[in-house]
Amino acid sequence: MGTEEQEPILQEDRVLDIRIEEAGYSPGDARVRQIEFGVRSGELVGLIGPNGAGKSTTIKAILKLIPHVKGEIAMGGSGTYAYVPEQPLYYDTLTLWEHLSLAGAAYGMEEKAFERSAEELLERFRMTDARDKLPGGMSKGMKQKMMLMLGFLLKPDVYIVDEPFIGLDPRATRDFLRLLEEERKRGAGVLMCTHVLDTAEKICDYFVLLSNGETAAQGDMAQIRKTSGLAEGDLFDCFEALTV
Numbered sequence: 001m002g003t004e005e006q007e008p009i010l011q012e013d014r015v016l017d018i019r020i021e022e023a024g025y026s027p028g029d030a031r032v033r034q035i036e037f038g039v040r041s042g043e044l045v046g047l048i049g050p051n052g053a054g055k056s057t058t059i060k061a062i063l064k065l066i067p068h069v070k071g072e073i074a075m076g077g078s079g080t081y082a083y084v085p086e087q088p089l090y091y092d093t094l095t096l097w098e099h100l101s102l103a104g105a106a107y108g109m110e111e112k113a114f115e116r117s118a119e120e121l122l123e124r125f126r127m128t129d130a131r132d133k134l135p136g137g138m139s140k141g142m143k144q145k146m147m148l149m150l151g152f153l154l155k156p157d158v159y160i161v162d163e164p165f166i167g168l169d170p171r172a173t174r175d176f177l178r179l180l181e182e183e184r185k186r187g188a189g190v191l192m193c194t195h196v197l198d199t200a201e202k203i204c205d206y207f208v209l210l211s212n213g214e215t216a217a218q219g220d221m222a223q224i225r226k227t228s229g230l231a232e233g234d235l236f237d238c239f240e241a242l243t244v
């Protein structure tokens with residue numbers, strides 16, 4: 001309802017192409033406007049901006065989770081994507097392993113391949129001991145790791161990750177970034193929302209800086225510096241200069 005879409009057109013070598021004219025929470029509600037960018041195979045795009053700028057709304061528009069989206073969203077490859085939400089979503093009565101099994105079944109994974117991948121993810125996220133735990137008995141960071149593992153299990157074309165760093169300890173952050181790097185080498189594209197600007201500056205190839213529902217700047221770090229007029233600025237300086 002209230003969704004107006006044109007035929008999606010995917011630009012060459014992009015796994016995700018976004019052209020949002022406007023999107024919001026009820027018909028005619030324009031919380032974000034004129035947002036256009038793409039994610040290439042292997043690329044990591046950072047969606048940044050202050051609280052309330054429209055990052056989550058943009059992600060929800062891409063995933064078609066909100067009622068009013070006017071524009072075009074196109075996914076490439078086989079169209080598979082993994083969405084890792086900021087707030088963990090889980091079943092209280094299922095253990096970590098049961099969550100992984102459910103996701104493996106939903107993705108149609110063959111039993112042996114599922115077990116191999118799931119065991120590897122448990123090891124890489126140092127969660128083997130939590131295999132039979134219920135999420136209610138897990139810490140915030142462990143729940144966050146569970147959500148990341150569910151995304152990595154699929155090996156999708158596109159990862160859409162909403163603020164992954166807040167609950168993770170430094171070692172878990174490094175484990176996550178290594179895995180993400182491997183996935184990018186495989187060809188996956190990543191769209192990541194984050195407030196952790198020093199990390200974003202180090203790892204992102206491209207930035208979309210939102211302010212007040214609109215794009216204040218986009219491009220690589222050189223382009224962001226140019227738009228902000230701060231030739232020597234870091235991402236935080238540019239963020240301050242460009243956002244309200």
Ligand SMILES: Nc1ncnc2c1ncn2[C@@H]1O[C@H](COP(=O)(O)OP(=O)(O)OP(=O)(O)O)[C@@H](O)[C@H]1O
Pocket residue numbers: 025031049050051052053054055056057058
């Ligand atoms: N469920 C909702 N219904 C109506 N308006 C909403 C809803 N969620 C967010 N908004 C509004 O949309 C605008 C953009 O919010 P959004 O959640 O996209 O910001 P954000 O950039 O993700 O912020 P944060 O960094 O705080 O997560 C804000 O004006 C907010 O009040």
